[in-house]
Amino acid sequence: MKPRYLLVLAIVLTFIFFKYFMHTVQEYATTVYINGKIYTCSDQQPTAEAIAVSGSKIIGVGSTEYILAHFKSQDTFNLQGKTVVPGLIDAHAHILGLGNALQNLNLVGTTSAEQIAEMVQKKVSETESDWIFGRGWDQNDWSDKDFPSHDILDKVSGNKFVILTRVDGHAVWVNKKVLETAGITFATPDPEGGLIVRDGSVNPTGILIDNATSLIDKIIPQKTEKEIEESILLAANECVKYGLTEVHDMGVDLKTIKAYFNLIRENKLPLRIYAAIEPFDDYIRMQRSATWNAIIPRGPVVNFGDRLTIRAIKLYVDGALGSRGAALVEPYSDDKQNRGLTMMSEDSIETVCREALKHGFQVCTHAIGDRGNHIVLDAYEKVLKDWKGVSPRFRVEHVQVLEPNDIPRFRELKVIPSMQPTHATSDMYWAEDRLGSERVKYAYAWRSILNTKMLIAGGSDFPVESPNPLLGFFAACTRADKNNYPESGWYGSQKMSREEALKAFTFWAADAAFEEDWKGTIEEGKVADFTILSKDIMQVPQKEILDTVVEFTIVGGKIVYQK
Numbered sequence: 001m002k003p004r005y006l007l008v009l010a011i012v013l014t015f016i017f018f019k020y021f022m023h024t025v026q027e028y029a030t031t032v033y034i035n036g037k038i039y040t041c042s043d044q045q046p047t048a049e050a051i052a053v054s055g056s057k058i059i060g061v062g063s064t065e066y067i068l069a070h071f072k073s074q075d076t077f078n079l080q081g082k083t084v085v086p087g088l089i090d091a092h093a094h095i096l097g098l099g100n101a102l103q104n105l106n107l108v109g110t111t112s113a114e115q116i117a118e119m120v121q122k123k124v125s126e127t128e129s130d131w132i133f134g135r136g137w138d139q140n141d142w143s144d145k146d147f148p149s150h151d152i153l154d155k156v157s158g159n160k161f162v163i164l165t166r167v168d169g170h171a172v173w174v175n176k177k178v179l180e181t182a183g184i185t186f187a188t189p190d191p192e193g194g195l196i197v198r199d200g201s202v203n204p205t206g207i208l209i210d211n212a213t214s215l216i217d218k219i220i221p222q223k224t225e226k227e228i229e230e231s232i233l234l235a236a237n238e239c240v241k242y243g244l245t246e247v248h249d250m251g252v253d254l255k256t257i258k259a260y261f262n263l264i265r266e267n268k269l270p271l272r273i274y275a276a277i278e279p280f281d282d283y284i285r286m287q288r289s290a291t292w293n294a295i296i297p298r299g300p301v302v303n304f305g306d307r308l309t310i311r312a313i314k315l316y317v318d319g320a321l322g323s324r325g326a327a328l329v330e331p332y333s334d335d336k337q338n339r340g341l342t343m344m345s346e347d348s349i350e351t352v353c354r355e356a357l358k359h360g361f362q363v364c365t366h367a368i369g370d371r372g373n374h375i376v377l378d379a380y381e382k383v384l385k386d387w388k389g390v391s392p393r394f395r396v397e398h399v400q401v402l403e404p405n406d407i408p409r410f411r412e413l414k415v416i417p418s419m420q421p422t423h424a425t426s427d428m429y430w431a432e433d434r435l436g437s438e439r440v441k442y443a444y445a446w447r448s449i450l451n452t453k454m455l456i457a458g459g460s461d462f463p464v465e466s467p468n469p470l471l472g473f474f475a476a477c478t479r480a481d482k483n484n485y486p487e488s489g490w491y492g493s494q495k496m497s498r499e500e501a502l503k504a505f506t507f508w509a510a511d512a513a514f515e516e517d518w519k520g521t522i523e524e525g526k527v528a529d530f531t532i533l534s535k536d537i538m539q540v541p542q543k544e545i546l547d548t549v550v551e552f553t554i555v556g557g558k559i560v561y562q563k
């Protein structure tokens with residue numbers, strides 16, 4: 001035989017050999033998950049029954065038969081028909097805020113000052129800390145609607161400091177030890193914009209309102225590094241209970257970042273964090289924070305320890321709708337003198353954006369009112385016009401009220417709307433009072449945005465809302481509250497489909513963090529982040545969605561929560 005034919009024969013034999021082996025030799029997997037109902041959020045293969053995982057990565061997705069035939073694994077996880085979705089992601093939340101809220105007394109729904117005193121007494125006996133914080137009381141809910149006084153707290157607080165914030169954050173109730181230590185006496189004048197409530201107009205009673213609350217700021221100790229780490233861990237462990245595998249932490253400072261690094265080095269952080277830094281110490285002087293100076297010039301941190309990415313800057317353009325701080329184009333329907341407030345001008349947003357682009361950071365700007373959103377979109381548009389690189393995926397956080405003309409601009413500018421479905425179902429009882437019947441049609445307008453072929457990143461803004469992403473999923477596809485009110489949804493034509501709602505809390509949230517290539521769906525080659533649920537949230541009747549519980553949360557192939 002001529003050498004030429006030998007070569008051809010060798011090639012053909014090699015080809016047949018490999019083809020044969022590719023079909024019969026099994027690949028090694030660390031774990032195979034079989035017999036599940038898997039929603040992958042991938043358009044190529046939307047559903048599957050089984051997943052093969054090697055280490056932290058997905059190496060195969062398909063039917064149970066296919067996975068068992070192709071993968072050899074020591075560990076087989078029988079899903080027994082349970083539902084699996086890509087690891088849930090909260091695209092807008094506050095980890096440290098949740099940790100603090102979990103550590104402090106939750107006084108929401110309390111019915112008397114006596115009941116609160118009992119809660120304080122119990123906490124005093126349990127904690128080693130000298131400081132007791134609480135939040136959520138509202139004397140309007142009590143039979144005695146007068147403000148309470150420090151006496152009742154003094155009886156139960158021993159040697160500890162007690163600071164209890166009213167539900168709206170505009171008043172605090174403190175014990176005598178706090179008043180004395182802060183030097184607040186009959187001789188202390190009311191500060192501008194604040195009130196020290198007094199007994200017979202002489203002695204402070206322990207209630208400080210608005211700017212008077214800042215009189216005690218100086219005596220509250222800063223949290224130690226260890227305390228911050230504890231708070232973060234408490235919150236992170238709460239998050240994985242709800243099936244979250246990643247949180248976009250909006251507005252972190254240097255201390256929080258340091259705590260994240262420590263926790264990751266010690267292998268303690270159960271989920272992934274995508275962090276946006278707090279750029280200013282205060283918005284009045286707009287002086288760059290220590291966090292900015294330490295982080296921005298060095299460029300983004302990407303996937304440190306397979307847990308932490310820092311590549312965004314959080315800005316605020318306006319306030320909130322509830323307190324009429326959101327910037328509206330026309331006055332509030334229930335306050336005709338007021339159009340809300342702005343915290344940044346278009347120019348200053350533009351300046352931050354240009355700096356962010358120079359160093360490789362994304363910008364995420366809080367905008368709630370239609371005027372707020374318009375200012376941000378205008379600023380983004382100017383910057384993006386001069387930008388030649390790939391889309392920096394600037395984001396607007398909340399996007400609650402839009403002028404109709406601004407709806408298509410998100411898609412046009414490739415600006416990501418990051419929205420919190422539970423805000424709509426919390427605000428729906430009064431939003432129309434603030435906005436009137438015309439503007440409200442373009443509020444929380446998910447369908448209008450999706451119709452422009454733009455994605456929406458889903459979040460909760462915890463601790464403002466619950467961290468439970470299934471509540472967000474439910475709100476997104478029903479626009480109803482937990483009691484299924486209103487039955488056909490509040491402005492029901494703006495609902496998302498269940499497929500869209502699931503993508504908002506997985507694939508689209510990953511996209512909002514430049515992570516869609518390695519997470520957000522259940523596909524070969526992506527990280528093994530997924531959430532195993534007790535019910536099929538894509539199929540069960542609407543009212544059963546909220547009975548669903550998380551059975552397992554898996555991050556990078558490891559179980560980080562098990563019911």
Ligand SMILES: [Zn+2]
Binds near residue numbers: 092093094250461
């Ligand atoms: Zn927020």
